[in-house]
Amino acid sequence: MAKRINIIPDEMRVIHERFNYIPAVRVGDVVHIAGQVGRDGDLNVVEGKEAQITQAFENLGIVLRAAGCGFEDVVDMITYHTDMRDLQLFMQVKDRYMVKDFPAWTGIGTTALAMPGLEVEIKATAIVPD
Numbered sequence: 001m002a003k004r005i006n007i008i009p010d011e012m013r014v015i016h017e018r019f020n021y022i023p024a025v026r027v028g029d030v031v032h033i034a035g036q037v038g039r040d041g042d043l044n045v046v047e048g049k050e051a052q053i054t055q056a057f058e059n060l061g062i063v064l065r066a067a068g069c070g071f072e073d074v075v076d077m078i079t080y081h082t083d084m085r086d087l088q089l090f091m092q093v094k095d096r097y098m099v100k101d102f103p104a105w106t107g108i109g110t111t112a113l114a115m116p117g118l119e120v121e122i123k124a125t126a127i128v129p130d
Contacts, residue, residue: 002028009066011041012059018043023063029128031067035080035121036060037113045117049086053093056122061097069126074103076125083119084109090120 007024008016015021024033036059038052039045046055064070081087087107103124113121 007031007063007067009062011062014041015043024067026067026128031064031069031073031126031128033060033063033067033124033126035114035123036063037115037118037121039115039118043115045115049119050089050093052118053086053090053120054096056120057093057097060122060124064124064126067126068128070129071097071099072101073126073129074098074124075127077103077105078123079105079107080110080113080121080123081107081119082110082113086119 005026006022007026009023012021012023016023022034023036024031026032036056037045038055039059040055046052061071064073079090081090084107090107113119
């Protein structure tokens, strides 16, 4: 049986300690990544839509690297948007990070996310490369 390994990057210690939040869990070669949002290491929401989307991808990258993966290893991505009219902007930012081996992707509209002011959340699954 594969064992569970919690992935907690140093940059996310504050949120882990405050909320018992686990950014990712690795089971075998599969990494299940919790929703990443546009907040900094001190849990401040980043201002501006593009900046917030960019920060969410930066946070996703931090977790991926801590798990031994890169953006090309993401096989499934679910994104949550408080305004689906921002989808084009989201895709422009996404394409800066995901340039090959695109994941299966589902985008979902929602009325609110975990913290006031958040506009996007990215949940992903990655496979650790050989």
